[in-house]
Amino acid sequence: MEKLFIAEKPSLGRAIAENLPGPKKNGEGYIQAGNDVVTWCFGHILEMPYPEAYNPEWKSWDLKHLPIIPPRWKLEPKRDSKDQLKTIKTLLAQASTVVNAGDPDREGQMLVDEVLEYLGNDRPTKRLLLSATDPATVKRELGRMQPNDRFRGLYQAGLGRARADWLVGMNLSRAITKTLSREHMISIGRVQTPTLALVARRCDLIENFEPRDFFDIEATVHESSRDPADDSTPRLTLAFSPQKDEDRLWDQAEAKSIAKALKNREGALSKMTERKKERPPRLFTLPELQKFASKNLKLSASKTLAVAQELYEKKLTTYPRTECPYLPKEQEADVPDILDAIGQAADESLVNARARLQNPEARPSVFNTAKVEEHHAIIPTRNPLPEGLSDQAVALYKAIAMRYLLMLAPDRVYDETLYTAVWDERTYKAKGQVTVSPGWTTIAGKAANDKALPDLPDGARVTVADAKPRKRTTRPPDYYTEGTLIEDMGSVAKYVQNDKLKAVLKENSGIGTAATQAQTIETLKSRGYITLDRGKLKVSELGRSIAHNLHPLLVNPDLTAKWEMDLKRIADGDMELSEFEGNIHRFLDYILKWAKDRQGEVEIAGEPAKTKGRGPKKGGGKRRKAA
The missing domain is CATH 1.10.290.10 (Topoisomerase I, domain 4)
Known part of the structure; x- marks a missing residue:
């Protein structure tokens, strides 16, 4: 056998085999293609075992065992993947060259590399990166495979992510359950807990929100030289509508007084017209x-x-x-x-x-x-x-x-006109736009968002024909949908207080990755910490209690976002895996001490949301699922 391709899953393996030269022959868990063979994993076919695999005493949820840190990390074959692992082992012994054909990301790199390491591979190994599985793409990428060693950092980052999740889940779920909760097993996760806190904070904001009325001023003006009784005289409505709370008019009497004083006032009208372009929406991530x-x-x-x-x-x-x-x-x-x-x-x-x-x-x-x-x-x-x-x-x-x-379509081109006038140090504005060239909006079938304004000259003297206050009311933010929650998970920098970390986060991922964020939401729902109510994500009593009573390092996005940045540094070769793990160990020591010190002072309580499957069980104690 010349090359053994190990794909992430059977469908990817078949796509590779179809584009290799030579006759095809199906085997048990592989496809022969000329002198090459394609086999596959089923996602992760190895898994990190529970603590008792390292020490039988660690099966008990006992504080004296914490922190649980494996002396040497183990992997075990998943129960339903043992036969496929044997197939890969047999084929590996016959191969001259191995090709890692995992998906083109951290997890794809890791799940094949961990199999190769587990089986003691010493063959030359290449990396096949497929962003698509159509024949042209597969054939092109087969012609430019790279040495797998170039992606060693990506594999190390995958290990760092997996080990951090294991350490946080296994240790802190036990610690928090045994110290701060009486009725429920509390699941703590490196990503899931800050995500839960985002939902809880949003629900708190909405439920505790007290609406306030405020007032804009609308002033209708015309050129002072024109007869206001003439129906042909153009009229323009300007508005004083500040966006900052400190500039708003909160008092109705004051707003009425300002509007009354504006009537029949004259002023200078400023006009600025600018040609602008609206780009089409970005390609999808x-x-x-x-x-x-x-x-x-x-x-x-x-x-x-x-x-x-x-x-x-x-x-x-x-x-x-x-x-x-x-x-x-x-x-x-x-x-x-x-x-x-x-x-x-x-x-x-x-x-x-x-x-x-x-x-x-x-x-x-x-x-x-x-x-x-x-x-x-x-x-x-x-x-x-x-x-x-x-x-x-x-x-x-x-x-x-x-x-x-x-x-691939041209920009939409439009002219934007802004009129402004100032009375008593308040700026009144009117903004409109007229499409010059619809560009991409024609392809999208999108109607032009035009708002034509009267054509008045720059510098014209205008008179206020009428002015009146317009009542508006402050509104709370919307409940998260799954889509907007994922958006906030990615743009978490806006919730971070540390300026240095905020600046770096703007250039990087937030909480979790694109590959894991959806699963994090599903985990929170399955454990009854949040629920989906007509498209809106809401926190349960138990979920809120968890978010309110945990240490800020567990619920704020700063730490997990910093860890994601460190994982990227590992992938880029700028940080050692051992340094990252050392940081996790020190974090565990700190939180374990905090939890033990708070025992009896803080209690996590409340009911989880009802779930379609099995939610969290009542009663802390010996629970296998901790991450």
Whole structure:
């Protein structure tokens, strides 16, 4: 055997085998392709065992055993994956070269590398990175495989993530359950607990919100030289509408007084017209796709990921677990073929949208190799949309394909006009816009958001014909949807107080990754900490109590976001895994001491939300699930 390809899952393995030279022959858990063989994992086929695998005494949830830190990390075959692991072991012994064909991200790198390490692989190993599984992409990437050693940092980052999650889950779930909770097993997670806190804080804001009335002033003006009784005299409505609380008018009597004093006042009108461009929406990342699908298709974050994965495995779209909205420059050459595929889709609206795109142009700002890291934006492949897909799959494909079309369309061009006038140090404004060229909005079928204003000259003297206050009321933020929660998980910098960390976070991921955020939400729902109520995420009594009573380091996003940054540094070769693990150990010591000191002072209580499956059990004690 020349090469042994180890794919992340069977569907990816079949896509690789189809594009290798030579006759094909199916085996038990593999495909022979000429002189090469393709086999596969089923996602992670090895798992980190529970604490009792290291020490039988650690099965007991006893504070005296904490912190539980394995002297040497172990992996065990999953029960339903043992036969496949034996197949890989047998094939590995016959191979001259091995190819890691895991998905192109941290987890994909790790789940194949951990198998190779577990089996003691000493063969030369290459890395195949597939962002799509259509034949052209697979054949292209087969021709430029890289040494797997170049991705050692990515593997180490995957190990760091897994070990941090294990250490936090196994130790702190036990510690918090035994010290601060009487009735429930409390699950603590490196990502899930700060995410729970985001939902709890949002619910607190909404439920404790007290609306307040405030007042804008609307002033209708005309040119002083024109007769106000003449119906042909243009009128313009300006508004004093400050956005900051300290500048708003909260007192109705004061607002009425200001409006009354404005009538018949003269002033100078300033006019500024500027030609602007509106770019089309960016190509989809997974978080953006989940936000779109939550709002427009009523799909949960996990369902969106599942459907996107289905489209990827059917070779209709590219790899979905991405946080990058850019494409490598070399993919400019694929544009005609992808457009042709969209034009052949089994969907009339897509075919018509493709027909409206007359002169597609690849934007340098999108086709920017320097901004593409592990994988690129989610886009269609060269394969047209077939018939027979589920409605959800068709809807998601259409959204992805439409974004691709819009990215190749010209900007919308419009003229924006701003009128301003000042009375008593208050600035009154009117803003309007008129489309000059609709650009991408024509492809999207989007109506122009035009607001034409009267044409008055710059510097004109105007008179206030009428003025009146307009009552408005402050509103609380909206409840999270799964899409907006994932958006906040990614833009967590705005909740961070440390300026240095905030600045760095703006350039990096927030809580979790695109591949794990949906699962985090599902975990919180399954444990009864949050619930989905008509599309709105709400916290349960128990979830709120957890968020309110834990140490700030566990619930604030700062720490877990810092850890995500450290994992990226490990992947980039700028930090050792041992240093990261040492930081986790010190953190555990600190929180364990805090929990023991608070025993009897703080109590986590309340009822979990009802779940469709089994929620958290009552009664702390010997629980296997801790992460």
